[in-house]
Amino acid sequence: MRTGTFSTPRNYTPQRNWYALVGWLFLLVYLAYITSLFDLDLDRFISGLDNGSKFLGRMFPPNFTRYELLMEGLLESLQIGVIATFLGVLISLPMGFLAARNLMPPWVTWCARGLIVLCRSFHPVIVAILFVKAVGFGALAGVMALTVASVGFIGKLFAESIEEISLKQIEAVRATGASFPNVILIGVFPQVMGRFTGFISYQLDSNLRNSTMVGLVGAGGIGGTLFAAFQRFDYDFVSAILISIIAVILAGEGVNNIMRRIYR
Amino acid sequence: MIIPGSSLEERQWTRFTPLERIFRYAFYVMICSAIVVSLRTIEVIPEFLFDAPSQMVDMLDRMWPPDASYYPETIHDALVETIHIATVGTILAVVLAIPIGVMVAENVTPYKPLNWLARFLLVSSRSINSLVWALLFVAVFGPGPLAGSLAIAFRSIGFVGKLFGEALEEANHSTIEALQATGASKFSIMYMGYWPQVLPTFWSILLFRWDINIRESAVLGLVGAGGIGVALNTALELFYWDRVCMVLISMLVVVATVELVVTQIRKRII
Numbered sequence: 001m002r003t004g005t006f007s008t009p010r011n012y013t014p015q016r017n018w019y020a021l022v023g024w025l026f027l028l029v030y031l032a033y034i035t036s037l038f039d040l041d042l043d044r045f046i047s048g049l050d051n052g053s054k055f056l057g058r059m060f061p062p063n064f065t066r067y068e069l070l071m072e073g074l075l076e077s078l079q080i081g082v083i084a085t086f087l088g089v090l091i092s093l094p095m096g097f098l099a100a101r102n103l104m105p106p107w108v109t110w111c112a113r114g115l116i117v118l119c120r121s122f123h124p125v126i127v128a129i130l131f132v133k134a135v136g137f138g139a140l141a142g143v144m145a146l147t148v149a150s151v152g153f154i155g156k157l158f159a160e161s162i163e164e165i166s167l168k169q170i171e172a173v174r175a176t177g178a179s180f181p182n183v184i185l186i187g188v189f190p191q192v193m194g195r196f197t198g199f200i201s202y203q204l205d206s207n208l209r210n211s212t213m214v215g216l217v218g219a220g221g222i223g224g225t226l227f228a229a230f231q232r233f234d235y236d237f238v239s240a241i242l243i244s245i246i247a248v249i250l251a252g253e254g255v256n257n258i259m260r261r262i263y264r
Numbered sequence: 265m266i267i268p269g270s271s272l273e274e275r276q277w278t279r280f281t282p283l284e285r286i287f288r289y290a291f292y293v294m295i296c297s298a299i300v301v302s303l304r305t306i307e308v309i310p311e312f313l314f315d316a317p318s319q320m321v322d323m324l325d326r327m328w329p330p331d332a333s334y335y336p337e338t339i340h341d342a343l344v345e346t347i348h349i350a351t352v353g354t355i356l357a358v359v360l361a362i363p364i365g366v367m368v369a370e371n372v373t374p375y376k377p378l379n380w381l382a383r384f385l386l387v388s389s390r391s392i393n394s395l396v397w398a399l400l401f402v403a404v405f406g407p408g409p410l411a412g413s414l415a416i417a418f419r420s421i422g423f424v425g426k427l428f429g430e431a432l433e434e435a436n437h438s439t440i441e442a443l444q445a446t447g448a449s450k451f452s453i454m455y456m457g458y459w460p461q462v463l464p465t466f467w468s469i470l471l472f473r474w475d476i477n478i479r480e481s482a483v484l485g486l487v488g489a490g491g492i493g494v495a496l497n498t499a500l501e502l503f504y505w506d507r508v509c510m511v512l513i514s515m516l517v518v519v520a521t522v523e524l525v526v527t528q529i530r531k532r533i534i
Contacts (some may be wrong), residue, residue: 027355030341034352038410048405056405078301086299122512125395129500134320136312141372143306213393216486227487230399246391262287 003189006036023174028059063236070244071129073222078248080142080221081211087143088150095151096158100144114172116159120152124210128219139220144206146214153206157199165191197263201256212245242249276385306501326505334507339514345489347483348519349409353416358470361421365428371440372432372458382425390422394480398489409490414482416477424473431465432458467533471526478522482515 034040064070098104099112128145135141165188173187215223222241229237295373360382367373367382397415437460443457485493492515499507 031352034348037348038352038408038413040410044410046407052404055400076306079306082298082302118298121479123479125483125486125498126512126515129496130323133323135316136309136319138309138312139306139310140313178420209391209393213395216395226396227399228405235403242392242396246388249391250387253315259291262284262291 014153047168048095056092057069058159058233058235059239061236062240063234064240066237069225070222073225074212074244074248077211077215077221077223078208080139080146080214081204081208084143084146084150085200085207087147087158088154088203088207089200091147091151092154092158095155096162097188099155099159100162102163102165103188109148113157113159116152116155118152118205119148120156124149125213125217128214128215132218137220139219142211142214142219142221146210147218149210150203150207161192161195162188194263198260201259205249205256209249212248283455288448302422311323318471323505326503326510329506330509330513331504331506332510334499334504334510335514336497339492339511341382341517342485342495343514346481346485346493347478349412349416349481349491350474352413353481354420354470354474354477356413356510357418357420357473360417361425361428365423365432366424366427368425371430371437372454382429386422386425386429386458387419388422389425391473392419392445393417395483395487397499398484398487402488407427407488407490412481412484412489412491415489416481419480420473423476424469427469428462428501431462431469471530475526479519482519 006065079130095112095116099109099116101109104112124145127148128141131141131144135144169191170187173183194249194258204240212226213221213223215221215225216227218224226241227246228239229235290425364385366381367378370379373379373382394415398411398417401411401414401418405414439461440453440457443453447457482492482496485491485495486492486497492511496508496511499505499511
């Protein structure tokens, strides 16, 4: 057995991380700049908090007396969300195949990818504005706007998951002399089906959330009612609407979880 | 599942149990009926639908050529403001989300009520759309970029906090145990044990959310919370479609640039 004293530990000086230091400094300067840019000062903040407490006071208790209007709006939002997801999936399926680099020639994938990126680059509410101009106020504009958003999102994910499939199975199907539709149906589809249901359920969730918002620009659903209530300072009705929206979204999440468990 | 038979050949092999199959079919029926019911009951005015193509052409006609002179006078400042709103919102969200993320991670905070409280905060942050947050903050702090930043921040807390909490829960436990064995304080365990492990995830969450926030902050101006949305709203209300087009083009450019920047940073540091 060895005996003896431990050598005294070397003086450990942690290496100074200059990048982090510069980063923190930069952050501080930026925040200082922002406080002057947004003319943020303590007075405004305190008066804001005061406003906030008044505001919260007027929001409670929530006023559910106009529940008919509320239910009508929510129902329309649900319809918009469901139809937009359905149409979005219908369009995304071919788009996903067209955008998959391992199945299609480059010029096709470039066109399809460009279209998908264009669909994704604007917020659904901005797309909704354009569709309100095109098809007038109402649920149709909302459905179209959210369909575009869905294509932008699931189209991309479809294409990515198709690009990750195993090509051996495709080759095997091709070797039997199968036609192109058969290759897609027998070779590609079963490999990606599981992931597709996941994307679809995610998109349904996100469409339900957004369908409550497109009404803000007149594209149908509960958003219009919410915005009108805000402008009329009916804050107790606003809180009633917000509570019901949250309830619907949570219910949607619950259904989604069940769906995921069933189609695991 | 195996349905037993007398010999091996007579056994039927199926992928799902009967109960699973019932559930699957019931769900298919439910989805189909939801689609059919929605399609049948949604209120669509047919005249508007038939009118759509000509209206669309009319809109594009009014949009082209885009009014480039609108860029220097209004759009540029508004765009810069949008980027500021998104950035400040993201910073604020991270500051607020880290403690909540720590609270929600069950291995870091082994105390159920706190976990549930944090989870509730995260869910409520995510359930309220950024536009609604913006409406609330405009009512509280008045119109302007401050309301926009706060809206972005409160909307992002749910996202950042959830992912940060998940990253903490996935952290390697043996490192933490080694630190605990040395008698390190709670703070040291956080700073030396968890923090280096979640750092890459942290940066990627931050960048991802910043990217999303740039897009989201572009619409906040519609409810008066500052940024490019204000310019868009002004142009829309005056039916200056050529200006609207210019705003949309500049938004597209900014979103594309941000996406490029984010991919580059991601490649470098993660």
